[in-house]
Amino acid sequence: MNKFWPLFFCFWPIVAVVAFWISPAMNWWFPGMAMSPLGQQIDNLFYMILVIVGLVFVGTHIGLGYVLFRGVAHEDEKKSWFSHGSHKLEVLWSVAPAGILLFMSLYQLDVWMRYRVKSHFPDEVQPIAEVTARQFEWRIRYPAPGKALMPTPQPDDLYTVNDLHVPFGRPVMIRLRSMDVQHSFFVPELRIKQDAVPGTVIPIWFETVDEGDFDLTCAELCGWGHYKMRGRVFAERESQFQHYLKTLQAEQDYDGVRELGSTGAQIAEYSRGPHKQAGH
Amino acid sequence: MKFSDTIVCAVALLGIAGCSSNSVPQFETSQDTGKLFQPARDAVESELQAAFGTPENLVVWPDLPVDFGSFGGSIEKVTTQGTLVVPLAGQSALATDERLPELSGAAVLVAPAAGGEKGAEGGENAAAVYRVAHYDPESKTLRVVDENGKPTQVTAAEGDGVQVIGDGLQKGRNLYLKHCMHCHGVSGDGDGPTAPYLKPRPRDYRKGIFKFTSTKTGVRASRDDLFRLVKLGVPGTYMPSFMLLPDDEVSAIVEYVRWLSMRGELESKLVVQLALDFGSDQIGPKRTFADMSTEFDAFRGSDLPDIVKSAGEELGADWSAPEDAENLVIPKEERVASSLESIARGRKMFLSEKTKCYSCHGETGAGNGAATEEINDLPGQPGVKAEVPGLFDAWGNIVKPRNLQRGLFRGGRRPIDIYRRIHSGIKGTPMQAFGNNLSDQDIWDLVNYVLNVPFEKKTQASH
Numbered sequence: 081m082n083k084f085w086p087l088f089f090c091f092w093p094i095v096a097v098v099a100f101w102i103s104p105a106m107n108w109w110f111p112g113m114a115m116s117p118l119g120q121q122i123d124n125l126f127y128m129i130l131v132i133v134g135l136v137f138v139g140t141h142i143g144l145g146y147v148l149f150r151g152v153a154h155e156d157e158k159k160s161w162f163s164h165g166s167h168k169l170e171v172l173w174s175v176a177p178a179g180i181l182l183f184m185s186l187y188q189l190d191v192w193m194r195y196r197v198k199s200h201f202p203d204e205v206q207p208i209a210e211v212t213a214r215q216f217e218w219r220i221r222y223p224a225p226g227k228a229l230m231p232t233p234q235p236d237d238l239y240t241v242n243d244l245h246v247p248f249g250r251p252v253m254i255r256l257r258s259m260d261v262q263h264s265f266f267v268p269e270l271r272i273k274q275d276a277v278p279g280t281v282i283p284i285w286f287e288t289v290d291e292g293d294f295d296l297t298c299a300e301l302c303g304w305g306h307y308k309m310r311g312r313v314f315a316e317r318e319s320q321f322q323h324y325l326k327t328l329q330a331e332q333d334y335d336g337v338r339e340l341g342s343t344g345a346q347i348a349e350y351s352r353g354p355h356k357q358a359g360h
Numbered sequence: 361m362k363f364s365d366t367i368v369c370a371v372a373l374l375g376i377a378g379c380s381s382n383s384v385p386q387f388e389t390s391q392d393t394g395k396l397f398q399p400a401r402d403a404v405e406s407e408l409q410a411a412f413g414t415p416e417n418l419v420v421w422p423d424l425p426v427d428f429g430s431f432g433g434s435i436e437k438v439t440t441q442g443t444l445v446v447p448l449a450g451q452s453a454l455a456t457d458e459r460l461p462e463l464s465g466a467a468v469l470v471a472p473a474a475g476g477e478k479g480a481e482g483g484e485n486a487a488a489v490y491r492v493a494h495y496d497p498e499s500k501t502l503r504v505v506d507e508n509g510k511p512t513q514v515t516a517a518e519g520d521g522v523q524v525i526g527d528g529l530q531k532g533r534n535l536y537l538k539h540c541m542h543c544h545g546v547s548g549d550g551d552g553p554t555a556p557y558l559k560p561r562p563r564d565y566r567k568g569i570f571k572f573t574s575t576k577t578g579v580r581a582s583r584d585d586l587f588r589l590v591k592l593g594v595p596g597t598y599m600p601s602f603m604l605l606p607d608d609e610v611s612a613i614v615e616y617v618r619w620l621s622m623r624g625e626l627e628s629k630l631v632v633q634l635a636l637d638f639g640s641d642q643i644g645p646k647r648t649f650a651d652m653s654t655e656f657d658a659f660r661g662s663d664l665p666d667i668v669k670s671a672g673e674e675l676g677a678d679w680s681a682p683e684d685a686e687n688l689v690i691p692k693e694e695r696v697a698s699s700l701e702s703i704a705r706g707r708k709m710f711l712s713e714k715t716k717c718y719s720c721h722g723e724t725g726a727g728n729g730a731a732t733e734e735i736n737d738l739p740g741q742p743g744v745k746a747e748v749p750g751l752f753d754a755w756g757n758i759v760k761p762r763n764l765q766r767g768l769f770r771g772g773r774r775p776i777d778i779y780r781r782i783h784s785g786i787k788g789t790p791m792q793a794f795g796n797n798l799s800d801q802d803i804w805d806l807v808n809y810v811l812n813v814p815f816e817k818k819t820q821a822s823h
Contacts, residue, residue: 217593217600233767235698235815241592242603304554308539310604335695335804336776 086148093141100134111268115294115315116286119271121191128187132180198283202251205285210255211244213263213276216305218242218296225325229255231281238328244296245324248288248315256282266299267313273299288315385415385537385546390566390624392631397649399656400638404630407668412623415546418533420467420526423672425680426619429454429528429612431463435470435520436500441513444502446522448495454528454612460497466527468492468504470516488515492524532616535609539602540617548620550755558598564755565617566624568678569788572771575682576689577784577793580621582682586614588772596768622675629671689780693800698808706809709802715794717806720751725764725813731790732761754788761791767814778807 103109104127114120193200207229210221220243223229224236246252256265258276265284266273269292274284288294296311316324393404413419420428430451437445448463450456471487490504490512502522506512516522537546543562545552550564563570570581572589590610593601602610638656643649681687696702710717710725722728731751738744739752750758762770771777771786782803785793794803 215598215600219595233814235812239773241595241601304542305600308600312604332774333695334774334776336689336691336779337694 082152083149086145086152089148090141090145093137093145097134097138100130114269114271115288115290115292116270116272117289118191118195118286119269122195122271125188125191129184132184201253201283201285202287205251205253207253207255207283208246209244210257210281211265211276212257212259213265213298213302213309214259215261215303216298216309218244218265218309218311219259220244222325222328225322225329231255236329238325238332240328242296242311243314244311245314245316245321246288247318247321248291249318251285251287253283253285256284261302262300263298263302263309264300266297267294268297269294270313275300288313291315291317385541387412387414387547387623388545388549390549390627390631392635393627395639395641396631396634397638397640397643397652397656399653399660400634403656403660403664404627404634407630407664408623408627411626411668411672412619415533415537418526418529420529421672422525423676424619424622425676425683426622427452427454427528427615428526429459429466429531429615431455431460431524431527433522435516435518435522437518438514438516439501442493442504442511444504444514444516444522445500446502447500448497448502448522448524452528454531454608454615456608457497458608459527459531460495462531463492463495463524463527465530466492466524468502469523469525470514471521471523472517487523490514492527495524528612528615529619531609532612532614532619535605535613536616536620539605540613543598548617548624560597560759561755561757562598564624565621566628567754567788568621568625569754571786571788572777572781573682573784573787574689574776574780575687575784577787577795579687580678580682581787582688583611583614583618585682586617587611590614592772594770596766596770618679622679625675625678626668626671629674630667633667689783689795691776691779691783691800691803693804695775695779696801696804696808698811702805702808703812705802706805706807706812709798709806710809714797715806720761720790721764722761724816725810727761727763729761736790751790753790759789764810764813765816773811775804775807775811778810779803782806 099108110123110126114123208222210229212219212221218241220240221229221233222238222240223234224238227234227236230237244254246254256274256276257280258278261278263276264273265276267286270286270288272284272286274282276282292315294313294315296313298306298309300306302309387408389401389405389408393401396404409419411419411421422428431448432451433446433448435444435446439445448460450459468490469487470490489507491507491509493503493505493509495502502524504512504514536544542552542554543558544550544565545555545562548565550562552562555562568580570586570589572594573579573581573585575582575585587610589599590602590605590613592603593599602613605613637659638652643652709715710721711723718729720727720729720731733749735745735749736751738746739754739756746752748758751761753759762768767773769777771781781791782798783793783795785791798806
């Protein structure tokens with residue numbers, strides 16, 4: 081029974097190490113592979129931190145196990161003694177982590193700047209849509225096909241909700257706004273998380289490596305309906321994206337006379353993903 | 361080891377506490393029903409119960425133009441007690457093959473095969489009613505239970521017709537309780553738990569009125585209208601977009617919302633008939649409770665069944681009408697292209713005495729016309745002045761005329777949407793229908809003007 085606690089405290093670190101070791105292969109660590117180049121770099125940062133923290137974790141737990149087992153092995157009851165500490169040791173375990181933290185903060189600067197600092201954005205990235213978060217949906221405004229997005233609404237702008245279509249293979253930018261409270265634009269598969277703050281317009285750029293549809297969720301508790309504030313990001317071929325804008329334009333100019341099919345069917349067409357529109 | 365015992369106890373406690381807070385959803389009666397004297401109130405409740413049931417136990421009233429989600433087939437074999445071999449096929453849009461494995465609790469009607477004229481003449485009571493316990497599409501076996509969920513003997517023979525009805529409605533109910541109930545309420549009275557915090561208030565369906573429709577004046581909302589509204593949401597209100605719900609789920613929700621509207625309408629139709637003679641405030645020294653009860657018993661025996669029947673027929677007609685293409689508002693002429701001339705004509709029309717748009721929407725379209733400051737009549741009570749100034753909708757809420765400068769259009773921003781708002785008005789609000797007074801050309805000019813209001817200053821500056 082004496083060995084129960086030493087074994088108990090050694091068992092969990094081993095479970096943890098095994099879990100972290102196999103988790104990348106089992107896809108437990110991230111929500112799928114990063115679908116953007118910048119996202120892959122962000123993943124690499126996470127892995128770097130995992131390695132550093134993992135080494136420290138394994139080291140300290142080997143030490144802890146050693147101390148526990150030695151303590152159990154001592155049969156004689158000695159009085160415990162109180163240490164006022166070792167100045168050298170304290171300096172060491174303060175400076176070493178500080179050095180590691182400094183290294184991490186400097187090492188990630190490059191990725192962070194590319195992600196957040198305007199002067200480090202890709203050269204010819206242009207805003208393709210304005211996404212306005214509101215309780216509890218994402219309202220999206222596109223410029224008319226062939227035009228640039230203006231800061232203020234234009235008469236020929238196109239509007240939709242909860243479905244953000246973007247072309248893949250090139251960097252695109254969206255302008256993020258909020259109509260009411262603070263929300264957060266979170267696309268886990270693209271490794272994007274950016275708060276939408278009322279009163280400001282925040283540019284976010286990203287590049288999607290392949291076509292697909294990704295979950296868009298709100299990552300800032302924004303009210304009772306926060307959980308239902310879901311959208312989708314469709315990454316599609318440039319031609320499909322242009323076709324989408326044209327369909328949206330036809331729908332938005334619909335005057336009830338010119339033939340377009342039933343309104344329900346039209347909307348149904350928009351809510352379908354790129355996989356189902358593969359014919360175009 | 362005491363430590364782990366505590367954990368076990370805590371988990372057990374959580375389990376018990378977590379399950380005990382389940383409450384059963386109930387349909388609530390309207391305030392107007394509450395004003396009737398007790399026996400009349402009971403009668404209304406029992407009629408509603410008979411025609412619509414409870415949220416737990418839905419009743420299919422086949423007279424209603426609702427897609428209840430029906431399947432049909434004829435019995436191939438009766439294997440054991442309560443188990444039949446029936447190939448079931450969908451009979452309506454909501455009854456798809458994917459639903460077959462999930463059929464549970466839906467009503468089952470087993471009718472003897474039309475083996476000769478006798479069977480048909482045998483009367484409507486010939487069909488026996490059960491409920492689905494389980495259906496396996498592979499082996500086509502249908503296990504049924506009685507209405508209380510208990511195993512039962514089925515009196516059926518090969519060739520008998522089987523109808524499974526109400527599955528679509530149940531699906532709609534489940535989705536409604538998940539996505540809609542907390543604002544719109546279990547009975548669709550727009551008074552769910554979150555409703556008090558919302559302005560504008562969630563729609564109360566019980567009048568059968570929906571504001572933004574593609575149908576003519578006085579015609580209910582069509583399925584397509586409600587479908588579109590659920591998918592796209594209503595910008596400028598708390599109604600969010602449900603774009604990510606699959607189409608079949610939205611259709612089921614729409615069907616359930618229509619059904620709830622009909623339930624609310626039936627209730628108010630009955631109350632209107634009863635309120636004149638059987639209000640609880642009419643009990644007095646001249647007319648005691650006992651007098652009224654005697655009168656009511658006679659009324660209930662003679663007139664009430666007819667009233668329910670004709671109300672059902674009215675509901676049937678009212679809610680089939682919007683599905684009729686003749687009742688849709690379709691412009692005869694194509695939209696006049698938006699040009700400075702058209703916008704100028706629209707503005708003139710907006711400011712004219714013919715339309716008086718400005719009296720509510722204001723001369724600049726800011727929604728601050730003089731009518732918003734006037735004392736107006738209360739909704740549905742001509743001649744009775746409200747105590748506060750403002751415009752009222754049919755639900756008794758003060759409504760603001762749309763501020764057109766903001767470019768937010770609740771019923772949609774397509775030209776056809778705005779055309780329909782002008783042509784047939786916004787139902788349940790002071791926004792009138794102008795379709796009879798204005799030509800298509802006039803309305804399109806107005807549409808072009810309205811769409812241009814948010815950009816007005818720019819247009820004038822650049823010209």
